[in-house]
Amino acid sequence: MKNYELVLNRVEADLAAGRLRLGGRLPGERSLAEQLGISRPSVREAVRVLEAMGVVRTATGSGPDAGAVIVAEPASPLTALLRLHLATNHLPMGDIVQTRVLLESWTAREAAQNQAGGEQLVVAEGLLDRMDEPGLTPEEFHLLDAEFHVALSALAGNVLIAAVMSSLRTAIHSYVLAAVPNLADWDATAVGLRAEHRSIVAAIRAGQGDEAAALITAHIEGFYRAAQLR
Amino acid sequence: MKNYELVLNRVEADLAAGRLRLGGRLPGERSLAEQLGISRPSVREAVRVLEAMGVVRTATGSGPDAGAVIVAEPASPLTALLRLHLATNHLPMGDIVQTRVLLESWTAREAAQNQAGGEQLVVAEGLLDRMDEPGLTPEEFHLLDAEFHVALSALAGNVLIAAVMSSLRTAIHSYVLAAVPNLADWDATAVGLRAEHRSIVAAIRAGQGDEAAALITAHIEGFYRAAQLR
DNA sequence: ACTATGCTGTGGTCCGACCACACAGTCCGC
DNA sequence: GCGGACTGTGTGGTCGGACCACAGCATAGT
Numbered sequence: 001m002k003n004y005e006l007v008l009n010r011v012e013a014d015l016a017a018g019r020l021r022l023g024g025r026l027p028g029e030r031s032l033a034e035q036l037g038i039s040r041p042s043v044r045e046a047v048r049v050l051e052a053m054g055v056v057r058t059a060t061g062s063g064p065d066a067g068a069v070i071v072a073e074p075a076s077p078l079t080a081l082l083r084l085h086l087a088t089n090h091l092p093m094g095d096i097v098q099t100r101v102l103l104e105s106w107t108a109r110e111a112a113q114n115q116a117g118g119e120q121l122v123v124a125e126g127l128l129d130r131m132d133e134p135g136l137t138p139e140e141f142h143l144l145d146a147e148f149h150v151a152l153s154a155l156a157g158n159v160l161i162a163a164v165m166s167s168l169r170t171a172i173h174s175y176v177l178a179a180v181p182n183l184a185d186w187d188a189t190a191v192g193l194r195a196e197h198r199s200i201v202a203a204i205r206a207g208q209g210d211e212a213a214a215l216i217t218a219h220i221e222g223f224y225r226a227a228q229l230r
Numbered sequence: 231m232k233n234y235e236l237v238l239n240r241v242e243a244d245l246a247a248g249r250l251r252l253g254g255r256l257p258g259e260r261s262l263a264e265q266l267g268i269s270r271p272s273v274r275e276a277v278r279v280l281e282a283m284g285v286v287r288t289a290t291g292s293g294p295d296a297g298a299v300i301v302a303e304p305a306s307p308l309t310a311l312l313r314l315h316l317a318t319n320h321l322p323m324g325d326i327v328q329t330r331v332l333l334e335s336w337t338a339r340e341a342a343q344n345q346a347g348g349e350q351l352v353v354a355e356g357l358l359d360r361m362d363e364p365g366l367t368p369e370e371f372h373l374l375d376a377e378f379h380v381a382l383s384a385l386a387g388n389v390l391i392a393a394v395m396s397s398l399r400t401a402i403h404s405y406v407l408a409a410v411p412n413l414a415d416w417d418a419t420a421v422g423l424r425a426e427h428r429s430i431v432a433a434i435r436a437g438q439g440d441e442a443a444a445l446i447t448a449h450i451e452g453f454y455r456a457a458q459l460r
Numbered sequence: 461a462c463t464a465t466g467c468t469g470t471g472g473t474c475c476g477a478c479c480a481c482a483c484a485g486t487c488c489g490c
Numbered sequence: 491g492c493g494g495a496c497t498g499t500g501t502g503g504t505c506g507g508a509c510c511a512c513a514g515c516a517t518a519g520t
Binding site: 015054070072078080087092103106160 | 245246251274279300308318320321325326391
Binding site: 232233268269270271272289290291292293294295296 | 472473474475480481482483484
């Protein structure tokens, strides 16, 4: 058992037992080191891991926001995880596309059938309005596109699926951008994507779950095919 | 930009550019520190994060297996991530169950329709045989059960979905075990679970995708309802 | 009453040292 | 010549101590 794992176990146990809760703070690194009988560097390694896992957020200085604050941010570590494993080339882009289709078609169907999260849908439409602005660069467009898809995924109210979707869309952003030159005509593509977005939202609003799922499936697969992302 | 992030960026860039590949080794910590003009503790924090992300595996000593070897283990960090966020109580068990149903019903349908991975199916059946042994403790049973569900998820050939499923099933193992006392009659429950497993495999083998998906959905939801896991 | 100043505690970084480990080459006894 | 013991070397693992930057707060001075 490595020393830094002592800290991880301790923190996980404290979280599970309610001794640590969201918004609370970890003991100081020096104090934690003394309590566990290990050195500060070992504690720091553990805190780094916790930070990389989205469990704590560290900040210098004093006051209530300083120190290692307990947060619950599963999306950013998931993104980093995907990015790294994408970089190793052992995570095929095709699998990611397939996963997106699965998750997004499910959330679209759920959202349409349950008609929950109406205000979220308004947020998504606001993003679509911003995407209508002329003169957007492909980068700006795809950042908004990512936000839109993440907003849709949140409609179903499943935090795990929403986090996974958010991470997927963010992790592949640079790959998507790099593939834009593969498109025959970016402007024409953008026009098509905008129209598809609107029809997806319309289907969800109309409660047509199967229709929304089919539209979003075609939307995603169509783009990846056109951009020749594999 | 914190110093340890320098290392992370460097490693990710090296991976993406092919300068580092699976099975290769990171430069030594001391060497890396000198190259980047930072201290060894900063390098170590980064290596810890990479290790926590399943990108490297560290070992002491010398020889080809020593040092920081590049690996691709997305499942174990995902498991840790889920466990930690489950511990914070900001990841509802219901969302996990819902995700399992979504992923597993999809993989079952895919596997049935494509009839791919026949040998994997044999492996899964071997697990079922071992689960038939009398006298298994609930812990042993559920470990085999976890392996079975992971083997099923691998049938569809999507490494991302397989990794997520594997992590889900592993992360909730302790929670499942803790809920066994909620069951009215463990032995009767086990008999039912075994029969459901067999019928799922049979449906996949027969190419009945919708049937397999429905069976596995009922299987998962039924157990969580019986165990009162929420 | 208000402002400025130092105090205190936080994480961020670094240095140098020592340990345990595992392999590889070498030395010594046979 | 051969084999086993042994030292050398490089790896990560751990430690203690030190200094820095930062942010809030108590206090002294105006």
